[in-house]
Amino acid sequence: MITPTRKGPLGVERLNRILQQYLNPPDESKEEKMAGDVLFRTGDKVMQIRNDYQLVWKIRGRGGIVTSDGTGVFNGDTGIITQISTFDETVTVLFDENREVEYSFASLDELDLAYAITVHKSQGSEYPAVILPLLNGPQMLFNRNLLYTAVTRARKCVTILGSEDTLNEMIRNTREQRRYTGLAGCIRETGEQGG
Numbered sequence: 001m002i003t004p005t006r007k008g009p010l011g012v013e014r015l016n017r018i019l020q021q022y023l024n025p026p027d028e029s030k031e032e033k034m035a036g037d038v039l040f041r042t043g044d045k046v047m048q049i050r051n052d053y054q055l056v057w058k059i060r061g062r063g064g065i066v067t068s069d070g071t072g073v074f075n076g077d078t079g080i081i082t083q084i085s086t087f088d089e090t091v092t093v094l095f096d097e098n099r100e101v102e103y104s105f106a107s108l109d110e111l112d113l114a115y116a117i118t119v120h121k122s123q124g125s126e127y128p129a130v131i132l133p134l135l136n137g138p139q140m141l142f143n144r145n146l147l148y149t150a151v152t153r154a155r156k157c158v159t160i161l162g163s164e165d166t167l168n169e170m171i172r173n174t175r176e177q178r179r180y181t182g183l184a185g186c187i188r189e190t191g192e193q194g195g
Contacts, residue, residue, distance in 0.1 A: 001015060001019065001115065001116040001117075001130075001131045001132075001133070002116070002117060002118070002119050002122050002130050002131070002132055002150050002153060003015060003116055003117075003118060003119070003132070003133055004118065004119050004134070004137055004141055004142060004146055004150075005118065005137055005141070006118060008137075009135070010133045010134075010135055010162070012112075012116050012117060012118055015115065015116035015133070016112075016113035016114075016115050016116050017039075017113075019115035019116060020039070020041070020044060020113060020115060023045075023115060024041055024043045024044050024045075026041065029042075030042040030043060031083070031084035031085070031086065032084065033084050033086075033091060033105060033108070035105065035108035035109065035111075036108075036109065038108075038111075038112065038113060040081060040084065040091060040108065040111070040113075041081065041084075042081055042082070042083060042084055043080065043081060044080070044081045044113060045078065045079075045080055045113065045114045045115055046078065046079060046080070046081055046093060046111045046112065046113060046114050047076065047077065047078045047111065047112050047113075047114035047117060047121070048073045048074060048075060048076065048077040048078075048079075048095075048110060048111060049075060049110060049111065049112050050075050050110055051072075051073075051074050051075050052072070052073050052074075052110060053071060053072050054071055054072075055071060055072065055073045055101055055103075055110075056069065056070075056071055056101070056102075057069065057070055057071070057072075057073060057095070057099040057100060057101045058099070058100050058101075059097070059098050059099060059100070060098070060100060070099075073095065073099075073101055073110075076121060076124070076125065077095050077096065078095070078096070078114050079093040079094050079095035079096065079099075079101070080093065080094050081093055082094045082100075089104060089105040089106075090102050090103060090104055090105070091103045091105070091108060091111075093111070119146055119149050119150045119153075122149070122150070122153045123149060125153060126153060126154070126155050127153055127154060127155065128154070128155050128156050128157070129154055129155075129156060129157040129158070129159070130150065130151070130153050130154035130157070130158050130159070131159045131161065132150050132151070132158065132159070132160045132161070133160075133161045133162050134160060134161070134162035134163060134166045134167055134170070135162045135163050135166060136163065136166050137166075139169075139173060139175075140175075142166065142169065142170050142173065143170060143173040143174065143175060144170060144171055144172075144173055144174050146170070147167075147170045147171065
C-alpha cells in the first residue's frame with residue numbers, strides 16, 4: 001500500500017498499525033519488541049529509513065554457514081523480521097538478496113513498519129500491485145505529479161480507493177511547489193570563473 005502522507009487517518013503510521021493486526025497478528029509463538037511508538041513482531045515487513053554504511057550484513061548458505069558479508073543498508077531497503085531475541089536484545093531482519101542484518105534494540109529507530117509506505121519512499125521502486133488510498137489532503141501535496149509517481153510504481157495493477165473528487169482534483173492540480181535554490185546562480189558563477 002502506498003499513501004501520500006505519514007499522519008492522519010490514511011497516513012503510513014495508522015495504516016501500518018491496522019495492516020499489521022491483519023497481516024501479522026499477535027501469536028504466542030511470535031516475539032515482540034516495542035521501540036518508541038512502533039511495535040515490532042517476528043514476521044513483520046520493515047523498511048530501513050536512513051542510510052547506514054557501517055551496518056553489517058551476512059548471507060548464509062546451507063546449514064547457516066556465512067558465505068558472504070559486507071556493510072551498508074540503505075534508506076528504502078525492505079525486509080522481514082525473522083527473529084527477536086530479548087536475551088541478546090537484537091532484532092534480525094532478512095533483506096532482499098538474502099542479506100541478514102542484526103539490529104540492537106538501541107538501533108531500532110533505523111527501522112519502520114513497511115506494510116504501507118509513503119509515495120515519497122516508494123520512488124525508484126516497483127511493485128506487482130499498488131493500493132493507493134485517497135481521501136483529502138494538502139493541495140500542494142495532492143497534485144498530478146504525486147499521483148503519477150504513485151501509479152507508476154505498479155507493474156501490473158493499481159487500485160485507487162477513496163474519493164473520486166479528490167482523484168479528479170489531483171489530476172487537475174498541475175501546480176508544483178516551486179523550489180528556490182541557488183543552483184542556477186552557482187552554475188553561472190562557475191561558468192564565468194572558468195571562461
